[in-house]
Amino acid sequence: MANEQTSVPLFAASEVLTAANMNLSAGTGVPVFATTVTRDAGFGGANEKVLAEGQLCYLSSTNVVQYYDGAAWATVGPASAGGLVYITQATPSAVNSVSINDCFSSTYQNYRIIFTPSTSVGVNSYISLRYRVSSTDTTTGYKYVEINSDGSSVGTSVDGQGTTLMVVGYIDPTSKGMAYWLEIQDPNQTQKTKCNIASQNYSAAGAYTIRNIGGAQADTTQFTGITFTTSGTSFTGTIRVYGYANS
Amino acid sequence: MADVLEINAITGETVERDYTEAEAEQRAKDLTEQKQLAKDKAERATAKQAVLDRLGITADEAALLLG
Numbered sequence: 001m002a003n004e005q006t007s008v009p010l011f012a013a014s015e016v017l018t019a020a021n022m023n024l025s026a027g028t029g030v031p032v033f034a035t036t037v038t039r040d041a042g043f044g045g046a047n048e049k050v051l052a053e054g055q056l057c058y059l060s061s062t063n064v065v066q067y068y069d070g071a072a073w074a075t076v077g078p079a080s081a082g083g084l085v086y087i088t089q090a091t092p093s094a095v096n097s098v099s100i101n102d103c104f105s106s107t108y109q110n111y112r113i114i115f116t117p118s119t120s121v122g123v124n125s126y127i128s129l130r131y132r133v134s135s136t137d138t139t140t141g142y143k144y145v146e147i148n149s150d151g152s153s154v155g156t157s158v159d160g161q162g163t164t165l166m167v168v169g170y171i172d173p174t175s176k177g178m179a180y181w182l183e184i185q186d187p188n189q190t191q192k193t194k195c196n197i198a199s200q201n202y203s204a205a206g207a208y209t210i211r212n213i214g215g216a217q218a219d220t221t222q223f224t225g226i227t228f229t230t231s232g233t234s235f236t237g238t239i240r241v242y243g244y245a246n247s
Numbered sequence: 248m249a250d251v252l253e254i255n256a257i258t259g260e261t262v263e264r265d266y267t268e269a270e271a272e273q274r275a276k277d278l279t280e281q282k283q284l285a286k287d288k289a290e291r292a293t294a295k296q297a298v299l300d301r302l303g304i305t306a307d308e309a310a311l312l313l314g
Contacts, residue, residue, distance in 0.1 A: 088256035095252045095263065096274075103256040124285075135253075139273060162280050225256075229274075231281050234248065241256065 005031055007042050008049040030065065032058045036073070039066075084112065089240040094121075096234055100241060101135055101225040104187040108243030111187060115180040115228065115239045120171040122232015127180070128165035131193055131223035138223070142166045144195075144215025150207060161231070166215055169199035171232055177202040188224065193217045 008031050011017060033039035036059065043051035053070035065076040085108070092098045104111065117127070130137040144166050146157045161167050169180045178201045185194040197213040217223075228239065249263035251270070266274060299309060 088254065088259075090252060090254050090261075092252045094248050095250060097251045097266075097270075099251060099253040101253065101255045137273070160284075162284060164277070164280065229277075231277065 005033065005042065006038055007045065007047070009047055010049045030056045030058050032060060035059065035061045039073070083245055085243045085245055087111075087241045087243050089238060091238050093236045094234045095236075097227060097229040098239060099132065099135070099137075099225060099227040100239070101132070103226065103241045104184075104224050106188055107246075109186060109189060109246055110244040111182075111184040112242045112244065113180075113182040113184065113226070113239060114242075115168065115182065115237065117171070117175075117178045117180075117235050117237035119237075120173050120175075120178075120230060120232060120235040122171055122230060122234070123173060125171045125230055125232025126161060127168040127171060127228055127230050127235065128161065129168050129182075129195070130165050130227045130229070131187060131217055131221070132225040132227055133221055133223050135225070137227050138217065138219065138221065139164045141218040142215060143218065144213050146211060146213045148209060148211040150209045165229075166195065166217070167213055168197055168228065169211060169213075170201070171230060171235065172201050172203055173232075174204040175201050176204055176206075184226075187226075188222045190220045190222060192220070193223060 009021065011021070031039075031042065033042060039057050039059065043049055043055075049055075051068055053068060055068040056076075057066050057068075057073075058064070059066065064078070066073045067076055068074075087103050088100060090098050090100055115127075130139060130142075132138060140163070142163050142165055143159060146155075146160055146167065148155045168182065169178065172178060178199070180197060180199040183196045187193045194216045195214070197211075199211045199213075201209045201211075203209070250266040251264050253262045253264065254260065295306075299306060302309070304312075
């Protein structure tokens with residue numbers, strides 16, 4: 001039996017309650033409505049409860065729980081109904097590659113990934129990304145431009161490590177602090193997946209390097225996951241994936 | 248040490264495993280390409296320095312001329 005209802009019934013004295021009457025109340029606990037329109041129509045009509053302060057409901061259209069404060073409906077939660085929503089995290093420990101499956105979906109159009117490598121092995125190496133679908137990485141169609149600076153000089157490159165991947169950041173095995181911030185747009189849409197990456201490194205010698213990499217994967221594939229790989233030996237760290245709420 | 252950490256964002260399932268045959272092949276291709284790119288880059292830098300040496304100017308002076 002579907003949970004969505006169109007009325008919050010009010011029973012009269014001596015009225016015979018049917019199984020359907022009881023199932024509706026027992027099955028939902030909190031009345032479930034398809035939209036705010038059906039919610040508003042569910043109160044105050046003939047044989048319906050008059051809306052009053054403290055009333056709860058659940059809306060299927062937006063997946064939120066609401067309460068009525070006596071004047072208007074307000075959202076209880078989840079907090080993920082707006083803003084930046086935590087999806088998942090990976091905590092790789094001395095591995096060469098991390099694949100996160102099913103972190104992209106139609107629920108969100110845009111994503112943020114915060115990647116903090118803590119240690120790494122491999123001199124002159126870098127971390128790259130590849131988008132994936134059905135647990136298989138896509139190895140073509142990447143284009144990106146990089147600009148970097150150590151504060152005294154500026155460097156640039158185009159497709160610096162080829163077009164079979166996109167560079168996320170360079171590895172410094174003796175680093176005192178590396179951090180990558182990825183903004184990914186439309187990975188699960190039928191259009192190019194765009195990505196902008198800001199990164200920084202604080203070297204053992206006490207020098208900062210900042211890097212900005214922007215690019216896209218040219219396919220219209222609806223990607224569902226992402227893989228990070230080091231060109232060196234291994235890395236350890238934390239990768240957290242968040243979705244930007246669409247509304 | 249495992250090659251890959253694979254996680255599923257929906258189920259939370261986490262697997263540490265070695266590369267599959269296909270992934271190992273891709274890894275080998277990536278490393279070959281990486282070496283070739285590094286070699287190309289070094290050759291370009293050497294060629295650039297040779298031109299600067301012939302002209303008797305520094306890279307900064309060449310940038311001034313081209314700017």
